[in-house]
Amino acid sequence: MPADVDAPDTAAYGLTFRQLAILAVAALLAYTGWSALRAVLPVPLLAAGCGVVAVVAVVLALGRRDGLPMDQWLRAAIRHGRAPHALSTLEQAQPAPPWVQTLPRPRIPLPAPLRLPATAIDADGQIHLTAGLDAAIVAATTVNLALRTPDEQTALIEGWGRWLNSLAAPAQVVVTAQPVDLRSHARHLEDTADRLDDPVLADACADHAAFLHELADRRDPLRRQVLLVTPAPTSAGVSRVPRNRRSSRPSRSTTAPGAHDRVPGTRAARRRAEDTARALSGLGVTARVLDGDAATEALAASADPYRPPRARGIAAPDALTTGPPMRRTRSR
Template structure:
């Protein structure tokens, strides 16, 4: 596209090809992976022909070659669920052979099975140890990942369509400067999370009588009924933007937290409201990512390393 000499000429547009991640074609429209599959199949058919053409009928060999060649061609060019067919089949085989029952393993356990369990004589399939990448979540929101750490920044989105061409150009430049300043892996996750309007409606209905004026109480109760009806008729969703920052070799116990604070300040220049999640917020974000339609309610669990106390009743 021709360059623009004035920011008021119109919005800046850049064309990005849709197949930017497509593998390169090397021969007859086939990729290297497809050519490797066809080459292996062709070599196998040739060796089989050389070994069996003197002892087996030719029509039988030709029929077998057509079947095997067709299967190899389908494996090379076929796709399923957006994946190449060979990758999809390999994933299916790995999923079938992998244990389907997992249990949390302790830090010092080798295979997650206690010593008193007789593995050799039991007929019950024992659960395999569940190995998670995160070791612990600190109070300040740092997620321990073995030798490294990460932190999560919750951010809002920006509607560029409502801004002038000059503001769009400034916003894109600021976002580009932030991307160019990164020296460690950063993951941006955009997801749709369900909104619990029923709880909001119940809370509003309970607080309506506490308002000082009857008109305010009536408006609050009417809004609570509207939210309850909306929750009954539809499943509202909200957009959630999470930015995960990992340490890039920085020294210090709170390096991930400092990097997350820098990201929040950099995104503030774009008009984005960003905040670094604390320990409870990071726990809720990870739990919602695992089960978005049943988010965990934090506050009832103690963090690792905390002493659990209880109330004592006088005798």
């Protein structure tokens, strides 16, 4: 069994069908150009042109960059270059105001609608995706195999393999290294040391705060975070949205297509995440399913890992904030 099960099959001379097709098209173009221009251009110039075509074909067929074949990488680069780079959270691109003078073809295009893969996050942490799937996130710790005996290592690997074999849909394992803010911990210790009555504890707390400040100046500490995303297909048939859904778009008319085709009460992704947490706990891994706030923080940290997470209890920028109703007193 090959190590890479996703590797394409080879057709001839260790080349895949895609590589052979690229080389065949390049050879056909070179032969056609040689036959058409042989009576017009000198042979050295034709040979140089055919050599350039051959080099380009070999680079496209055999070259790789960022783990992708060169032709696919170039196709993705062209698609990225033609895609709009200025995006807006509005559902449709808004025209410029009438008081703004715009050119027929402005140099800076107007922002295009931002299409996010997720439409809403429930309070229990279930994420509703636009592709007809729901997902949940499991935060897990790691296990040091080097400190285990060979029998324990075999048991851990077999347990991990059983969890992989139990998957009915593709899952995602994300391992990130995020910076740790030691200065905030040091400032908290300094504030705590000023309120301690015992001078010995106050000195120890101040010394530890100074150590954290020194460590933050000399090093860039990182913490490793392991997240497992477990998707699950949704059920269609009921055109209603759960009330406890916290959508990033408050208006119902701006909900993404397919978001209303979910059956209320279905928590397939949440149940699958809980099963994953139980399976990993048998391997000595501390795993927990993230709730809505924790899932939001994890997604925000993945998008911008160097920005501190928003404190819990604070409303989102687009959330509608209301206060208690005011009581009117009647004047007599």
